[in-house]
Amino acid sequence: MGCLTNTMKLIMNFLIILLATLQAVSSLPECGELDAEVLILGAGMAGINAARTLFDEGMTDFLIIEAKPQIGGRIFHSEIRPGGAKVELGANWIQGVDPDDPEAHPLYELAQRCGGIQGNFSDFDSIIEYDSTGLQVSDLLDYDGIADAYENVEYISTARQADGQTDITVREALLQSNWTVDSNEDAFLDWFCFDFCFAEPPDNTSLFHSQPLSTYTDFGNASNTEDFLISDQSGYAKLVECIADGILGINNSRLLLETKVNIIKWSDDCVCVETYRDGVMKEYCASYAIITFSIGVLQSEEINMKFEPDLPEWKLDVINMFSMAHYLKMYAEFPTVFWDDVEFIGYVSDVRGYFPLFLSENLFLPDGNNVLQITTTGEIATRLLLQNENETINELVQVLRSIYGSNVTEPTAFIQSTWYTDPYFLGSYSNIPLGVTNQTFIDLAAPVGRVYFSGEATSMQYNGFVHGAYFAGRDSAEAVLESISIGVSVVANLLLVMFVVIFVLLF
Ligand SMILES: Cc1cc2nc3c(=O)[nH]c(=O)nc-3n(C[C@H](O)[C@H](O)[C@H](O)COP(=O)(O)OP(=O)(O)OC[C@H]3O[C@@H](n4cnc5c(N)ncnc54)[C@H](O)[C@@H]3O)c2cc1C
Ligand SMILES: *[C@@H]1O[C@H](CO)[C@@H](O)[C@H](O)[C@H]1NC(C)=O
Ligand SMILES: *[C@@H]1O[C@H](CO)[C@@H](O)[C@H](O)[C@H]1NC(C)=O
Ligand SMILES: *[C@@H]1O[C@H](CO)[C@@H](O)[C@H](O)[C@H]1NC(C)=O
Ligand SMILES: *[C@@H]1O[C@H](CO)[C@@H](O)[C@H](O)[C@H]1NC(C)=O
Ligand SMILES: *[C@@H]1O[C@H](CO)[C@@H](O)[C@H](O)[C@H]1NC(C)=O
Ligand SMILES: *[C@@H]1O[C@H](CO)[C@@H](O)[C@H](O)[C@H]1NC(C)=O
Ligand SMILES: *[C@@H]1O[C@H](CO)[C@@H](O)[C@H](O)[C@H]1NC(C)=O
Numbered sequence: 001m002g003c004l005t006n007t008m009k010l011i012m013n014f015l016i017i018l019l020a021t022l023q024a025v026s027s028l029p030e031c032g033e034l035d036a037e038v039l040i041l042g043a044g045m046a047g048i049n050a051a052r053t054l055f056d057e058g059m060t061d062f063l064i065i066e067a068k069p070q071i072g073g074r075i076f077h078s079e080i081r082p083g084g085a086k087v088e089l090g091a092n093w094i095q096g097v098d099p100d101d102p103e104a105h106p107l108y109e110l111a112q113r114c115g116g117i118q119g120n121f122s123d124f125d126s127i128i129e130y131d132s133t134g135l136q137v138s139d140l141l142d143y144d145g146i147a148d149a150y151e152n153v154e155y156i157s158t159a160r161q162a163d164g165q166t167d168i169t170v171r172e173a174l175l176q177s178n179w180t181v182d183s184n185e186d187a188f189l190d191w192f193c194f195d196f197c198f199a200e201p202p203d204n205t206s207l208f209h210s211q212p213l214s215t216y217t218d219f220g221n222a223s224n225t226e227d228f229l230i231s232d233q234s235g236y237a238k239l240v241e242c243i244a245d246g247i248l249g250i251n252n253s254r255l256l257l258e259t260k261v262n263i264i265k266w267s268d269d270c271v272c273v274e275t276y277r278d279g280v281m282k283e284y285c286a287s288y289a290i291i292t293f294s295i296g297v298l299q300s301e302e303i304n305m306k307f308e309p310d311l312p313e314w315k316l317d318v319i320n321m322f323s324m325a326h327y328l329k330m331y332a333e334f335p336t337v338f339w340d341d342v343e344f345i346g347y348v349s350d351v352r353g354y355f356p357l358f359l360s361e362n363l364f365l366p367d368g369n370n371v372l373q374i375t376t377t378g379e380i381a382t383r384l385l386l387q388n389e390n391e392t393i394n395e396l397v398q399v400l401r402s403i404y405g406s407n408v409t410e411p412t413a414f415i416q417s418t419w420y421t422d423p424y425f426l427g428s429y430s431n432i433p434l435g436v437t438n439q440t441f442i443d444l445a446a447p448v449g450r451v452y453f454s455g456e457a458t459s460m461q462y463n464g465f466v467h468g469a470y471f472a473g474r475d476s477a478e479a480v481l482e483s484i485s486i487g488v489s490v491v492a493n494l495l496l497v498m499f500v501v502i503f504v505l506l507f
């Protein structure tokens with residue numbers, strides 16, 4: 001080298017910069033006419049809060065695509081029978097609210113801004129337990145034992161992380177804390193303390209990512225948080241509708257409902273999605289997409305939608321680390337209230353997790369609704385959902401008769417959630433398996449080309465929860481906004497450099 005004159009160097013630099021600029025600018029229209037700057041795939045809490053975040057930052061050129069006829073996703077309520085009470089088939093609680101400082105919780109605070117929401121803090125001490133012979137067994141339940149063990153589990157989690165030791169399952173930590181399941185009563189408590197929240201047994205749950213659960217420690221006084229049960233007849237979805245209020249454009253032009261995403265075609269330059277609505281195919285292209293579909297949907301390319309080209313190995317690996325837990329909710333309405341005047345009724349079955357918990361909705365729903373909410377999880381939930389509904393009702397009535405006697409009648413109305421078989425969800429929410437690390441969540445949310453991944457599962461601290469989806473939506477929108485501003489500043493800088501070079505050359 002050393003043979004080029006300064007002027008020649010400048011001309012070379014100019015040409016290189018010119019080429020780079022032309023390439024940066026010309027790569028944009030390669031994708032054809034863009035329908036929006038950002039496509040938001042899915043209108044659950046994550047998608048709607050992503051849209052809100054973009055909107056509030058002045059980015060209004062987005063289009064939300066949703067397969068269902070309404071927004072809310074896994075926040076969804078329905079009448080138990082025509083004209084009956086409206087019950088939540090998906091999320092029901094705002095978890096981790098401090099009653100002395102409720103607005104420290106983003107969702108509770110949102111609810112207040114949205115005109116309030118009807119609900120009550122659940123009192124888990126308001127419970128009575130029966131075994132399968134109808135005997136009240138409350139005195140046999142070792143609540144103190146499991147509470148002590150739980151405290152030790154949290155201690156083990158903190159100590160192991162501080163020491164840089166490897167993660168273990170919650171079950172292993174429970175065993176180290178001398179909690180063993182030796183009776184039906186123990187099995188009931190074991191289910192109540194873990195499966196009721198995670199929808200899978202502690203045998204399958206990561207210690208580090210579940211204990212102590214950030215949901216219960218991050219909002220307000222960590223040792224004072226409770227769960228707020230929503231019974232508002234406008235539904236939990238009222239919160240999602242409130243976030244969406246005013247951002248969907250004239251006649252909701254920024255929202256396409258009943259539109260199924262079939263193929264996501266991605267590249268480093270843009271994203272196009274092939275959609276179907278009423279059997280009519282239409283493609284939408286944008287500079288960016290935010291996908292909020294559940295882990296179950298991402299795992300089942302054949303059933304629901306697929307990527308073109310296939311997602312890279314690293315992305316598939318993190319998607320496949322998780323699974324969709326199964327939390328099944330049922331509601332049954334009876335001619336009268338024959339059960340105890342408590343919030344919860346525990347059923348200490350001979351089979352762990354068999355109709356373990358009833359919630360007396362009659363205490364919370366509007367007057368005259370003799371409704372019980374029933375929860376099951378995991379394999380039992382799946383068996384119950386897949387069989388004929390009348391067989392499930394039959395099993396339910398047998399359990400209630402074993403507790404309350406042969407006078408228990410058939411329910412006058414019955415409804416159950418179908419998230420597990422619904423192709424747009426394929427389960428209730430993401431689990432917290434052994435082996436996940438902070439990096440897993442970072443990789444799960446990381447973009448592939450111009451597709452950003454969002455939704456409840458991508459929330460490092462609150463995966464599985466509504467507020468996890470809320471923060472995930474906000475964070476992915478912010479990541480897209482950052483990428484847009486970097487793109488804009490790269491082009492702007494290149495142009496600036498070009499002008500400087502031209503100026504130097506000319507004078
Ligand atoms: C039974 C149950 C109980 C729960 N209880 C609680 C609770 O008490 N408290 C709590 O905090 N959390 C609870 N959760 C979890 C909470 O509901 C979820 O974490 C949260 O609502 C997920 O929001 P999201 O936006 O990430 O996903 P989603 O709500 O699943 O939104 C994704 C959207 O994408 C759409 N979609 C999927 N595929 C396609 C496609 N191909 N084309 C177009 N659209 C598509 C779906 O229809 C959906 O609307 C519960 C969940 C369930 C199922
Ligand atoms: C639930 O809350 C409402 C209103 O705050 C209150 O009137 C009602 O008594 C509460 N119900 C229970 C069972 O605590
Ligand atoms: C568990 O039991 C063992 C043996 O009795 C005892 O040494 C240990 O301290 C106990 N651990 C806890 C956390 O109670
Ligand atoms: C627990 O994990 C194992 C192995 O991953 C799996 O086979 C099993 O189905 C899981 N059990 C439940 C109840 O989720
Ligand atoms: C936090 O809550 C606990 C339990 O209710 C209480 O004992 C403690 O005083 C509270 N701490 C603060 C700082 O309010
Ligand atoms: C919005 O819908 C109303 C009623 O259907 C219609 O009259 C109006 O023209 C629509 N506005 C736009 C901008 O499409
Ligand atoms: C359940 O039973 C009712 C009445 O016995 C009957 O009308 C209904 O068709 C049955 N439902 C199913 C899914 O079999
Ligand atoms: C069943 O109902 C009848 C009539 O109401 C009543 O006499 C009887 O005591 C009830 N039986 C039980 C087990 O509650």
Ligand SMILES: *[C@@H]1O[C@H](CO)[C@@H](O)[C@H](O)[C@H]1NC(C)=O
Nearest residue numbers: 161208214437438439460461
């Ligand atoms: C993982 O992230 C949480 C907060 O999101 C943090 O408290 C924790 O220290 C992190 N763990 C590691 C090993 O970095």
